[in-house]
Amino acid sequence: MRPRIMRCSAQFLINKLIIENGFKVSLRKDQVIRRIHKAKSLFNCGTRMEKALQRLAEANLNSKSTTSSSTQDSTTQITEDNIPKVNITVVDTPSNIPSAQTNQFSALFKGIPKALLEKVRAKQAARALEAMTRTPNADKEAALYSRLPELAKLLRNIFVAEKKSVLSMDVVVQKLDNSFRIKLTLQEIEEHIRELCKLLPMWANIHNVRKADYLKLDKNIELAKVIKRLEILAENKINPAS
Numbered sequence: 001m002r003p004r005i006m007r008c009s010a011q012f013l014i015n016k017l018i019i020e021n022g023f024k025v026s027l028r029k030d031q032v033i034r035r036i037h038k039a040k041s042l043f044n045c046g047t048r049m050e051k052a053l054q055r056l057a058e059a060n061l062n063s064k065s066t067t068s069s070s071t072q073d074s075t076t077q078i079t080e081d082n083i084p085k086v087n088i089t090v091v092d093t094p095s096n097i098p099s100a101q102t103n104q105f106s107a108l109f110k111g112i113p114k115a116l117l118e119k120v121r122a123k124q125a126a127r128a129l130e131a132m133t134r135t136p137n138a139d140k141e142a143a144l145y146s147r148l149p150e151l152a153k154l155l156r157n158i159f160v161a162e163k164k165s166v167l168s169m170d171v172v173v174q175k176l177d178n179s180f181r182i183k184l185t186l187q188e189i190e191e192h193i194r195e196l197c198k199l200l201p202m203w204a205n206i207h208n209v210r211k212a213d214y215l216k217l218d219k220n221i222e223l224a225k226v227i228k229r230l231e232i233l234a235e236n237k238i239n240p241a242s
Helices: 029-043 048-066 099-108 114-133 136-162 169-179 186-199 223-238
Strands: 070-078 084-092 166-168 204-209 212-217
Touching: 048 099, 136 166, 136 169, 136 186, 136 212, 136 223, 166 169, 169 186, 169 212, 186 204, 186 223
Parallel strands: none
Antiparallel strands: 070 084, 166 212, 204 212
16 A cells, blocks of 8 residues: 655655645644654755755755746737737757856765765655655654653652652652653653553553552663664654654
């Protein structure tokens, strides 16, 4: 089954879209800015290769804006029936890229193998396709996984500060609500904790005693290994094509 497109590509100019019945689709300024930031966060990994590709795209845009499009020369003649006849000649001016600009492109990619260039382009295309076909539920799950590494650090700090290995779920949720940098509801925080326990049951698990839930944390397990594991799981959820 072919994947269903859930959103437009970052390169698709949706704010200039005109559908068949003549109505123009427009976006508010805040929506356009939000889409631009999302596209930048998708493709911006801070690598030397991607920075070079970005500079190349900007250079191409500047070269297109400086080239002349076309010139028109029209002459009018009179036919035997005294009807004016207009002959229009369109002359296209070919775009010329200066040799200095060509040398600039070569300098941008100097020392970068062609195979690596193709690999980066293929990786970016795969990420764009995955972002277009990702469902809202998949987006929500990816956001949840991305918060787990920070949540694990806070959990460890809470148990160390309390000098206990078992705390009631209500106490843990309330303390996380006071310290977590992202504002979530108490129900959402508990959902994150339960998902964390499913992923790492040897480190954190929930026990129900007298109709009350308690969270037990093994402080003997090295936190760095826990964080590393959660970061790998989050990366696989956010970029499954990588």
